[in-house]
Amino acid sequence: MTFAVASLVLSGVSAMAQMKAGSDTKKAYYAQAEHKKLEGRVEAVKAKEQGIQVLKNTNKALASVGAIAYAGGLEPTIGTPQDVGTFGVLNPGLNDFITSKDNEFLAISTANAQAEDLRFAGRMAKKQATIGALSTMGSAMMSYNSLGSAPGQPNYGFTPSTSGIR
Secondary structure (H helix, E strand, O other): OOHHHHHHHHHHHHHHHHHHHHHHHHHHHHHHHHHHHHHHHHHHHHHHHHHHHHHHHHHHHHHHHHHHHHHOOOOOOOHHHHHHHHHHHHHHHHHHHHHHHHHHHHHHHHHHHHHHHHHHHHHHHHHHHHHHHHHHHHHHHHHHHHOOOOOOOOOOOOOOOOOOOO
């Protein structure tokens, strides 16, 4: 096997290794993307649990306002006890619940966006590896064509004349 053929074979092996590395990198990015999506779901569940806890606490506070008003001889559904329940307990509780729902949505959408960015990075890594492999093979072919040929002047399509005129 000549040096030129050995060089060509080694370049082929290098190109294959580049392709494999690009494919492996893409798989790694895709795995990270799935992990990000799962993290987003976990955060969304936490936000949902916070929202449920807010509703439970709001319900307890409303029941407490009603019980205190009734114990004090007031009607809990009219006047000051109702205002306290509505403006002091229900509205803030509702705002906290809505915030928890927003956090739930944001956790999932942010995780999905990050996952898509990671998948894109994986596709680009594979594409770059393919381009690198093609470049390696192109360089090897150029080197192969130039190895073993005698250095000389470019011919430009002319053939030397044998008529003796110099």
